[in-house]
Amino acid sequence: KQEVTQIPAALSVPEGENLVLNCSFTDSAIYNLQWFRQDPGKGLTSLLLIQSSQREQTSGRLNASLDKSSGRSTLYIAASQPGDSATYLCAAPLILSGNTPLVFGKGTRLSVIA
Amino acid sequence: GAVVSQHPSRVICKSGTSVKIECRSLDFQATTMFWYRQFPKQSLMLMATSNEGSKATYEQGVEKDKFLINHASLTLSTLTVTSAHPEDSSFYICSAPTSGGSDTQYFGPGTRLTVL
Numbered sequence: 001k002q003e004v005t006q007i008p009a010a011l012s013v014p015e016g017e018n019l020v021l022n023c024s025f026t027d028s029a030i031y032n033l034q035w036f037r038q039d040p041g042k043g044l045t046s047l048l049l050i051q052s053s054q055r056e057q058t059s060g061r062l063n064a065s066l067d068k069s070s071g072r073s074t075l076y077i078a079a080s081q082p083g084d085s086a087t088y089l090c091a092a093p094l095i096l097s098g099n100t101p102l103v104f105g106k107g108t109r110l111s112v113i114a
Numbered sequence: 115g116a117v118v119s120q121h122p123s124r125v126i127c128k129s130g131t132s133v134k135i136e137c138r139s140l141d142f143q144a145t146t147m148f149w150y151r152q153f154p155k156q157s158l159m160l161m162a163t164s165n166e167g168s169k170a171t172y173e174q175g176v177e178k179d180k181f182l183i184n185h186a187s188l189t190l191s192t193l194t195v196t197s198a199h200p201e202d203s204s205f206y207i208c209s210a211p212t213s214g215g216s217d218t219q220y221f222g223p224g225t226r227l228t229v230l
Contacts, residue, residue, distance in 0.1 A: 036221075041205075041226065042223070042224070043207060043221055043222065043223040043224040044158075044207065044221045044224075046218075046221075049218065089157065089158070091158075094160075099146065099211040099219075100211075101148040101150075101160045101163060101209075102148075102158075102160075102209070102219065103160075104157040104158045104159075105157060106156065106157040107157055
């Protein structure tokens with residue numbers, strides 16, 4: 001059964017800085033891994049989905065990597081902006097299938113200071 | 115991309131009343147939907163799996179008689195919080211995986227329940 005952990009729980013950086021958010025998972029036989037953004041009091045916005053066969057995915061200033069052997073994924077945010085302030089969640093399917101519920105980490109609350 | 119809607123987005127009710135939350139897949143059929151709950155500053159936790167035409171599967175610790183789930187059609191699942199109490203106040207989110215080999219799950223915008 002998959003378990004997902006995220007560190008740090010909170011992060012504060014000055015605007016313009018590059019940063020890395022970390023996610024670890026217990027079952028290396030991962031089907032895929034997804035990164036979400038959640039603004040306060042709001043739902044989830046899917047950022048990137050990395051399939052098991054992939055090592056990374058990129059979207060704009062975001063780059064997510066997946067290392068199954070070490071049980072880790074990172075979300076790299078380049079040139080951070082105040083609008084990036086939100087909670088970032090990573091999640092993986094509970095079992096080795098895409099159509100199962102997701103197991104979420106507790107998230108990293110990011111604050112980008114202007 | 116596919117869209118999942120939830121209604122209402124926000125509800126405030128008195129203790130002891132029941133509240134129904136709807137989750138709809140707008141442009142695809144969903145034989146399965148998932149219901150999650152998120153307490154303040156916590157992550158999303160799976161409550162139950164809603165299956166079209168059959169009984170829902172509940173996670174350990176979730177009372178099936180308190181959280182009634184009905185998946186009556188391929189596009190609609192409802193979660194009814196019966197006799198709600200302040201400790202049920204939470205953010206409820208549903209998701210639906212698409213079929214046809216896609217690995218993507220689409221999440222609803224969530225429902226904020228406040229029980230007074």
